Amino acid sequence: MKRVTPILVLLPVLLLGCMPTIDESKWVGAETGVHQLFAKDCQDFVVPDAATIKSANVSKSYPYATLDQVWDAAVILLMQESIIVHAERSQKSGLLATFTGPPFISATVDMPHIGSKKLVRNFTYSRPPLVALLEESTNVVAVYLYWMQGLYESQTEPRKVIVEFPEDILEKEGKELFDRLSTQIYARQKWNYLYSDKGK
């Protein structure tokens, strides 16, 4: 007990002492298209055409599923990841455009109880706004993803990229999104017994 007491006494003190104070923060890349869209509640969001979306070569096909099923799954999934700023449907295709948070925020954190050093922490969001194109053909629905990285280019200096997302991260994000979409689409068929309204 004697050994534990100093810990119990010191712990709250240290916890309080280590409590940081954020004294400065800034949005990195404030002059990008993402920033401007945010300021205007995404009113000027320009959705790329189908050829541009497909040119990114990020796609996956979902067999034995209808467009309605894939649409429903995509809407529910993307709603958890972002806000939906554009949506359109036709009989054989659908398009969803989403907007995410800032890619990168840096904050300077003052921690006076650890040698008065300033610690810079970066809060990183892993993916840019995304457009998903859904196309139905015989017994297959193809989903194409397009990361809108162009929104991180400087608005004042053409072709200058302010924030760049590493390709491997986007590749991983895309794969995860496709996997989760797959789960969302097929879960009920595979694990119907898990649902309270079985068979519906």
Place this chain on the structure above:
Amino acid sequence: MNNVRLICCIIWPCLFWAEGCEPKLATSEHPAVMQKVFLASPERVWQCSLNLIQRQNGTILMEDKSLGLITCKIPDSLIAGPQSQSHFGEGWFKSPDWKVYPQPYIYLNIYIKQPSEGGSVAIVYAIPYDALSDFSYANAGPEKVVAFKDVIFRKNYESEVSSMFFEGLRTILKEAEL
């Protein structure tokens, strides 16, 4: 041995803090708590949702009635109560150094759909997205950035917002019945 423990006492809180400061991305769990079934037609639920957003001084970013989709932002102090105290954690945030700021907005995705069986029933998904709220803190200036901790640390915020939206929707639907 005691020295080792004392060092652990110093390092552990720092690690704890560093871990806690990782950004909390939007939830990836199945949104079961963010989904409710209403015994009213999707059209009626749609209209009442718009009324609710209007009452909360919300701004609609996108709406498409045929698809049942609404995206909006709602002043968070209204939806979560004054000063947004309800979703504060215990202990960490009681320090006077950490001022309390109401969160400017919470972004909300709403999806209203009719079940395949049809009928006067609407399945409603109300899923908040708060990473954009971080964005609004950052744009609000350094003094508002303190509120980062709200977003980072609170645990059940998304489901709280969904519940409040559903509660408001239920009230408006009842009002419409009377």
